[in-house]
Amino acid sequence: MCCNKMSEGAAAKFAELDAFIDGLNINRDDIRRRGRLIQVLHKAQSIFGYLPREVQCHVAKKLILPESAVSGVVSFYNYFTTIPKGKYNVDVCMGTACYVKGSERVLSELERVLGIKADTTPTADGLFSISALRCVGACGLAPVMMVNGKVYGKVTPAKAVEIVNEYKKQG
């Protein structure tokens, strides 16, 4: 069973989420509860930065839905993440077009330089995380990487490191 409280510091975040959900005026008999789920999860992720199990459980309780309904939506949509992201999240496209143009080497180099694996926890300083994505719809620019949604095309391993170093300078 979940629903253990997160840290004390998370209380304000839960309060903000509760205020948002309460503002939707959904009651137990409201058949729109499931329809509101994605909207609520978007808000929850914007508040917490990710959707750990405690947050999913909280949302399920508030919307009077089974936990499985919430976790099913979270795992279905790529947009939702259950692991924290760094200040700068580096997405590397591993779709076919990017893969054949060397995105695996880009990803490996970024993992080596940053000392973390894709789709795991961020760097110790919280600055960077890496995600490996499927096609992001910019195949003409393959291989593609993104930093917080900003697209960089035709990246090489060396260029990827240069890009990351620029963000590192900004801190």
Ligand code: FES
């Ligand atoms: S495969 Fe990378 S953008 Fe399409």
